Amino acid sequence: MDSIFFLIFRRMRAPLLALMLTYAVAMAGLVAIPGQDAAGSPVHMSFFEAFYFVSYTATTIGYGEIPFPLTGAQRIWATFCVYGTVIVWLYSIGSLIALLQDKSLQRAIQERRFGTQVRSIREPFYLICGYGQTGSGLVRALTDRGQRVVVLDNNPDRVDLLKLENLHEYVPALRADVRRPDNLLLAGLRLPNCRGVLALTSDNDVNLRVALAAKLMHPSATVICRADSHEVEANMASFGTDHIYDPFDIFALYFATALEAPCLTLLGDWLGELRGTELPEPIQPPSHGLWVICGYGRFGKALYAHLKTQDVELVVVEARPERTGKPDCLMVHGPGTEAATLEEAGIHRAVGLIAGTDNDANNLSIVMTAKALNPGLFTVMRENHLMNRELFDAVGADILMHPSLIVAHRIRILLTAPLLTDFVTHARFEEDAWACELISRIAALAHDRVPDVWQVQIDAEGAYAMLKLRRDEPFPTIGDLLRDPRDRGCRFPAIALMRRRGNGTSLLPDLGERLREDDQILFCGRPGAHAGMLWTLQNIHALTYVLHGESPPRGFIWTWLLRRQQRRAAVRADHDDDGKPPADAAP
């Protein structure tokens, strides 16, 4: 920080000295040379008048000869002054502007401003390294939920792009090499409110270094990484990286699940979608028959590993098997973009095709050729760059797989609704019929929009009102939470998906079950339901109404009056046994 000021001062020394000396010489001359007043008697300019004269001539303003017209001698001196001072002024201002445009100074100012912005964040924040396709999607999703983030990226264009984005929260961003730990420190890695570090660049090595630095310098922060190769994943896991996402593995698992249990896949899709989007259409890839996998790279291998245990026949098409290795099943040697190769792989009797090479043009060509040969094919296409989106949409593949978006999607769910990740993992052990039934329940209450998903924690922050209940009063049940605090006879259009208590979790918990402190419950439902439920959780009066169906008086006076009334009623009831019971007394 100090270096900026010292840099400015050091560079401004010469111009300032020059300015002072020329002013001094010019003023001394003006004061020393005698002038004439209106009556013709000799007068000397005072220092103030001289300073005034030099000020308006040096800055080229020029009001004229003040206070009296100058004499010949004064004019000779003034001529020299004008040239000297104007040139020195230009020199001083020129060097100041040159200094401000200095690259290193600007960089220093940027870093300083960024550091101040990061340190001024009071809420917990995530440090995101890499603002590419994954990073940008994630930044938008997180800030939409009010989560603060800090972004570092090596590419100045991307940082500029971030500044143009219209985000809900202010996002400090800096162009910096994330491989250097001092940049991570500048971005607040060591701050106690840095909750986690996300390494999302497309370079495995960079992600590895970020994870390493983060684990060393802030061991308690969650470190989330993207990795494409198994060696790097193992390396990251070895020093305790918390979450590692491999887009190819994630998609292969997703796809294998979609073949086996379409309802479960749809359930995951619905709950994981961004708030407010339309319900995605169900996809039903054929689960029996011949599947052709084009490309046996990282993506093809992951898919092959997951699909070979299933009831499908597999054929792999690979142009360079000597580089990628060979699968155990039938393999056709060829590029896949030509009809001959695809025909050799049996495209005419195939039910599905996966275009999974790392070249977008080839993938497009494969799908177009295959569709021409067999129009009924179910096609899955890997999309490597988002720039080609229009082309991919035009081809009309049944599933588009985009590695960056998959990772962003997973991390978003992990950070915004951690219970949902658990829910999806546990749901995988259930029958598909279970998922189908749940889907139809969700569809009934959500209409055509994706349901909102939120989690509730029963603690002082998440359920303030509940902890304010009297000690002898039992905690409400899950069903009570679902009552509308405006009318307890109505239920919110919401479903309790999962309850976690300690380490145990139960899916679709019983509504009659009492809550306990530190329970975590995952709900899904229509968007308004969450806001309504917050009333019950945070407001003791709303909670009392939901539990007992009445709203007791709130102020001191009314409470006192009510107590008095009750006491009197009790006394009266004691006196005459046939007296009417008090009508409006509340327990």
Next chain:
Amino acid sequence: MNPEKVVFGFFILLALTLNVGFVYGDIADPNHHHVWEFAAVFLVNGIATVLKLGDRTQMGAVLLATSLVAMLQLFAAALVWTIAAHGTEAGMTPGSLASVVSLAVGAVVANVVSVVLLIVETVLLRR
């Protein structure tokens, strides 16, 4: 011999000597306090301040602070003088001259501290 140190010491010492010369004499007597001498004090103090800019040491920071104090005092004195001479009907009275000189005496104190610090630093460096 470091020419930078020579120039530096020269201006700091000159600022003090000129300053003392200006304030020496009867406080309200215009014959004892010449405007040219005040102009010289102002200029030399300004130069000394600019020379101290950009020194990153602790000593440099304190030296800069003393110089800034001296400049502040002298600036106030110049302001009083200008306003008295040009901004009032009465012109330069003995009272306003006394204010100018007393402000300049304050600058002398700051300059003395500057010189003492300079000497301390020099002695420490000689070892």
